[in-house]
């Protein structure tokens with residue numbers, strides 16, 4: 001986006017883009033249910049930000065509950081659904097490791113954000129991270145991103161509306 005006001009938007013996936021399922025991992029498209037108006041919100045955010053990236057912990061892979069191929073298929077469907085309302089997710093970073101492996105990518109660690117900084121020219125001071133877990137916020141804070149915590153009441157869609165108000169006000 002050439003005229004984007006803001007730089008990079010990092011989105012967590014489960015609980016931000018799609019609904020969580022209690023006690024289970026979202027492993028395929030049948031189980032994938034967007035949060036209210038999340039696709040529309042990403043469509044708007046794709047205009048406001050230079051790029052939208054996803055950073056997601058997916059230890060279901062290490063647990064053998066899903067394969068990386070399952071995850072890629074799910075993400076391809078998610079991306080095409082978002083593209084149908086003019087949203088653009090440039091890249092999805094995921095951590096496939098178990099929490100017990102102590103890797104450098106699983107949030108609250110910052111490995112995925114640091115990888116993104118190698119892949120793109122990111123201005124952290126005008127970049128945001130939106131997540132629903134404390135570990136998301138910790139990772140974003142550690143990198144000096146603006147952080148936004150969402151939940152079932154204050155959703156990505158609602159934050160997007162607020163952001164639009166602020167930008168239009170300026």
Ligand SMILES: [Mg+2]
Nearest residue numbers: 012014015132
């Ligand atoms: Mg989450």
Ligand SMILES: [Zn+2]
Nearest residue numbers: 095097103105
């Ligand atoms: Zn990892």
